[in-house]
Amino acid sequence: MSEAVIEYIGGPLLRARTEGPFGLYESVAIGEERLLGEVVRLDGDHITVQVYEDTTGLAPGRRLAGTGRPLSIPLGPGVLGGMYDGLLRPLDGFDSPFIPRGSFRERDQAYRFTPSVAVGERLSPGAVLGAAEREGAMDQQVLLPPDVDGEVVEIAPAGEYREAEVICRIENARGERREVAARQDWPVRIARPLARRLPVDEPLITGQRVIDSLFPVGLGGKAAVPGGFGTGKTVLLETLARWCSADVIIYVGCGERGNELTGMLEEFPGLVDPRSGRSLMERTVIIANTSNMPVAAREASIYTAVTLAEYYRDQGLHVALMADSTSRWAEALREISGRLGELPGEAGYPAYLSSRLADFYERAAKGETLAGKVGSVTVMGTVSPPAGDFSEPVTSHTKRYVRSFWALDARRAQARMYPAINPLQSYAEETSRLAAWWQARGNSDWPRLRRATLELLEEQTRLERMARIIGKDALPFGQQMRLLAAELLNDAFLRQSAFSENDRYASPERQTVMLRLLIRFADLAQQAVARGVTPAEITGLRIYRRLQRMGEDLPPDDLAAYQALGEDMERELQALAEEVTA
Amino acid sequence: MSHGITSLRSRIYLEGAAERLEGPLLFLKRLAEVTLNEAVYVEDASGRQRLGRIASIDEAHMTVEVLEATMGLNLEEIRLNLTGRPLEFGVGPGLLGRIFNGVGEVIDGGPPVAARRQLAIGGLPVNPVQRETPRDFIETGVSTVDIMNSLVRGQKLPLFSGGGLPHDRLAADIAVNARLRQSDEDFAIVFVGIGLPYDSAEYFRHRLEESGALERTVLFLNLASDSSTQRLLTPRYALTAAEYLAFEEGMHVLVIITDMTNYCEALREVSSSLGEIPSRKGYPGYMYSDLATLYERAGRVHGRAGTLTQLPILTMPADDIGHPIPDLTGYITEGQIVLDRELDRQGLYPPVKVLPSLSRLMKDGTGGDYTHPDHPALANQLYAAYARAQQARLLASVVGDDGLAEEDRQFLAFARRFEHDYVAQAERRSLEASMALGWELLRELPRTALNRLSDAQIAQYIDGEGG
Numbered sequence A: 001m002s003e004a005v006i007e008y009i010g011g012p013l014l015r016a017r018t019e020g021p022f023g024l025y026e027s028v029a030i031g032e033e034r035l036l037g038e039v040v041r042l043d044g045d046h047i048t049v050q051v052y053e054d055t056t057g058l059a060p061g062r063r064l065a066g067t068g069r070p071l072s073i074p075l076g077p078g079v080l081g082g083m084y085d086g087l088l089r090p091l092d093g094f095d096s097p098f099i100p101r102g103s104f105r106e107r108d109q110a111y112r113f114t115p116s117v118a119v120g121e122r123l124s125p126g127a128v129l130g131a132a133e134r135e136g137a138m139d140q141q142v143l144l145p146p147d148v149d150g151e152v153v154e155i156a157p158a159g160e161y162r163e164a165e166v167i168c169r170i171e172n173a174r175g176e177r178r179e180v181a182a183r184q185d186w187p188v189r190i191a192r193p194l195a196r197r198l199p200v201d202e203p204l205i206t207g208q209r210v211i212d213s214l215f216p217v218g219l220g221g222k223a224a225v226p227g228g229f230g231t232g233k234t235v236l237l238e239t240l241a242r243w244c245s246a247d248v249i250i251y252v253g254c255g256e257r258g259n260e261l262t263g264m265l266e267e268f269p270g271l272v273d274p275r276s277g278r279s280l281m282e283r284t285v286i287i288a289n290t291s292n293m294p295v296a297a298r299e300a301s302i303y304t305a306v307t308l309a310e311y312y313r314d315q316g317l318h319v320a321l322m323a324d325s326t327s328r329w330a331e332a333l334r335e336i337s338g339r340l341g342e343l344p345g346e347a348g349y350p351a352y353l354s355s356r357l358a359d360f361y362e363r364a365a366k367g368e369t370l371a372g373k374v375g376s377v378t379v380m381g382t383v384s385p386p387a388g389d390f391s392e393p394v395t396s397h398t399k400r401y402v403r404s405f406w407a408l409d410a411r412r413a414q415a416r417m418y419p420a421i422n423p424l425q426s427y428a429e430e431t432s433r434l435a436a437w438w439q440a441r442g443n444s445d446w447p448r449l450r451r452a453t454l455e456l457l458e459e460q461t462r463l464e465r466m467a468r469i470i471g472k473d474a475l476p477f478g479q480q481m482r483l484l485a486a487e488l489l490n491d492a493f494l495r496q497s498a499f500s501e502n503d504r505y506a507s508p509e510r511q512t513v514m515l516r517l518l519i520r521f522a523d524l525a526q527q528a529v530a531r532g533v534t535p536a537e538i539t540g541l542r543i544y545r546r547l548q549r550m551g552e553d554l555p556p557d558d559l560a561a562y563q564a565l566g567e568d569m570e571r572e573l574q575a576l577a578e579e580v581t582a
Numbered sequence B: 001m002s003h004g005i006t007s008l009r010s011r012i013y014l015e016g017a018a019e020r021l022e023g024p025l026l027f028l029k030r031l032a033e034v035t036l037n038e039a040v041y042v043e044d045a046s047g048r049q050r051l052g053r054i055a056s057i058d059e060a061h062m063t064v065e066v067l068e069a070t071m072g073l074n075l076e077e078i079r080l081n082l083t084g085r086p087l088e089f090g091v092g093p094g095l096l097g098r099i100f101n102g103v104g105e106v107i108d109g110g111p112p113v114a115a116r117r118q119l120a121i122g123g124l125p126v127n128p129v130q131r132e133t134p135r136d137f138i139e140t141g142v143s144t145v146d147i148m149n150s151l152v153r154g155q156k157l158p159l160f161s162g163g164g165l166p167h168d169r170l171a172a173d174i175a176v177n178a179r180l181r182q183s184d185e186d187f188a189i190v191f192v193g194i195g196l197p198y199d200s201a202e203y204f205r206h207r208l209e210e211s212g213a214l215e216r217t218v219l220f221l222n223l224a225s226d227s228s229t230q231r232l233l234t235p236r237y238a239l240t241a242a243e244y245l246a247f248e249e250g251m252h253v254l255v256i257i258t259d260m261t262n263y264c265e266a267l268r269e270v271s272s273s274l275g276e277i278p279s280r281k282g283y284p285g286y287m288y289s290d291l292a293t294l295y296e297r298a299g300r301v302h303g304r305a306g307t308l309t310q311l312p313i314l315t316m317p318a319d320d321i322g323h324p325i326p327d328l329t330g331y332i333t334e335g336q337i338v339l340d341r342e343l344d345r346q347g348l349y350p351p352v353k354v355l356p357s358l359s360r361l362m363k364d365g366t367g368g369d370y371t372h373p374d375h376p377a378l379a380n381q382l383y384a385a386y387a388r389a390q391q392a393r394l395l396a397s398v399v400g401d402d403g404l405a406e407e408d409r410q411f412l413a414f415a416r417r418f419e420h421d422y423v424a425q426a427e428r429r430s431l432e433a434s435m436a437l438g439w440e441l442l443r444e445l446p447r448t449a450l451n452r453l454s455d456a457q458i459a460q461y462i463d464g465e466g467g
């Protein structure tokens, strides 16, 4: 392989004079410690390299060597259930509490292979070779790489193997032989192929009422969560990582706090996935590139995560990718671009910020895999706008590429109204495609309920504005009642504590009954007021408080309890109305 | 002079290499093999040595960031001593009770500290796999902190303050009063003054001395008159000492850093003299990552007895919480305690502005296992009620108190009492006292407004008058 001599070092970048050819995005090994780097610029006989570890101690005159391959990560059945850095290098197994430079080791896990093909079989690219099982991870498959096909010449019998061990030999039509192991490298900046894309027509169920019922994201869709510091982005993504309906969770902590990832690693193994009955960690991968880790690896971590997500998708799984925070990734781009001396654009970000964001979100998809199965990657990214101002470049460009936008609001967060998703600033496109799914779950009027809810919330803002001018008491009773019904909707439906055992997850069925109850309440209360009941009499009813607290007070799976609540509501309001007319 | 770096065996001297001196930056020809971030000494004709660091290198040139005043240096006479090592600090148990300047030199007149280890001051990132979630509740005696924004051992919780607000007093109060429940273990305190006026440094020293805490305190003082390049290193020396005390000596260390705003100003100044492209308000684009390399040096790690808690103080320029300094800090730390000029003007101490304050680790260190099972609900209800009261205030400012509905008037009364009797406090309150007072305030609100409390909690604390 080609070599080069370092001439200049500044921060995470170095420049070197080459003694042979290098390719753009080729990965390189630097110095005796063989630190990982990637060629980011070619310039005559010079290359610029971005270094994925701290450059302290490097000096001009030291050598680096090319690898002849683009920057890649080793995919394989050994990944699931663990925590890795931004280049998928395992973070466990260190003695020290710190991460010393140049000390990563290769992953080569043992797993149990059970072949599903036989010698002589002709296989197309991406075909299934067999099953892979491992302690501490859900069951997976071993696939042929997307660029390999041909006839099986040799296949390993069922048994224990290491990921790097060859388990299959295959010969293509030109007589070329390839050896295949379960561990397969894939370049992070290149999307893995699908046979074809499929429409996004099924929701990812998150158990969060405001999301599933009002601003859903589809399987294979993309969502952004912008919000100032402390508004609840991380808690929201972590909650989705715990309870959402995906088969596999890839959580990438990109330039955020170490403790948050530690928290997941402590908590997830002890939580049980309600659908599989197995530990949540078995379906989860955590990519940790915390704020104090090398900034170049932060830039790469997003691509690592999405490549990994596609790898599971290709096995016919539904994958949810959570990236916290895409702003830190954009800042890493900005820092590297600045050091490369590129012309700064808006707020110092490089002009290609927008296209890089598009590339990333474009890798979210639902599709038919090469092996003929259906899988998806749903991408959800947080955005951390400076001073919480959504007009800045990362938020505004992201907005162009996502279909669901969950805007977090500092005012709501300060009042401890979590999740602080502002229903008037948030949106979800193409919800009509998801209606069929709800209909199949016994909720044929999902679109109507959704519309009624959003209308009530819009009306609330209008009425509040009016009340601020003339005083709340000066509003007619009917409008006062609408305001109260909207407040109840906020309190009882939109508010959902991530830390309440009863309320942290609401099944689609429970969401439907709750929403029906509250919309019905709004109507009944309006009718009662029309018959002469005062709003104060209504909020004084026992049922009002019971509705306020139903999420926290009623057992999560007891739909009958909600039914009973609904009957009581009808009765109490009826009685009140009769009292007044009598 | 006893420098932080003591283990210099073979020194290489470079002469006649200096080409240009601009403020704290010295540009030289690269006549010898050097490495990035290597510690160097810049020596003048008199033999006086100034500590520096190799900031960038290419084939022919290198830049040294000089960490002490460069006034009086003469290009022809400069000799550069290369140490071959990064900036290091010699640490040992003898750190406690000592006073250092901003680059780890003893300035209390005593002998140098016997160093057990030489540690690179930049530190290394803590491996998230090796961390442990901070959980031990610290009782500070301040109700708005203990009940509403609880601090736990290993947390990084800054004070967002403003010029002239009593942040020094509050930080000193917390340092002196903080204790665990069911334990009388004391904190070791690392106090870090960055660009500090002499009288603030004196105030802290006095408070710590008065409470008898001085012998378990390490002070690092970078004074307002010291160079700005040095300000960037002071917290790194201090955190290196703190990490050593916490993770090797097993102590519970509370690090108070004041004022982070001076640190960020120094960062801006050095970045601009390096000719870097500025980002928001002239601060460098990497300020977030740079601050993170300080703040992330807090926490707990597996298998080590000690903890490192950080209480950084910053003054928000123009009281603007959206300014890059508080903004980027808030994006890294585990919450913030915001101080309010309006409350201070009314003579209320501590003037904690409750709504924008937050402790993210509260859920891990409160509740049945740590404080009281009903503590989280109480905190939530106080927050919800006070937020609602602010809306009523807004309304009142437009339509007047008389235009308010009865319920809104109740909220106004609640807010007044909350600020005067709960936020403000003359002396330390125990957790129990803070909780009891919190329930008492809630009793003044209409029952329909208490929707964050369960029926049982209402029966016990509101109707049952404390039960």
Ligand SMILES: Nc1ncnc2c1ncn2[C@@H]1O[C@H](COP(=O)(O)OP(=O)(O)OP(=O)(O)O)[C@@H](O)[C@H]1O
Residues within 6 Å of the ligand: A227, A228, A229, A230, A231, A232, A233, A234, A235, A236, A256, A384, A418, A419, A420, A496, A497, A498, A499, B330, B331, B332, B358, B359, B360, B361, B363
């Ligand atoms: N859904 C929720 N339920 C209960 N509490 C919540 C919820 N969301 C957020 N919180 C509270 O708000 C705090 C801040 O949330 P979080 O850490 O998610 O903010 P963030 O937006 O990620 O901030 P940053 O940008 O600084 O990382 C949490 O520590 C928690 O106390």
Ligand SMILES: [Mg+2]
Residues within 6 Å of the ligand: A233, A234, A235, A256, A324
């Ligand atoms: Mg966060």
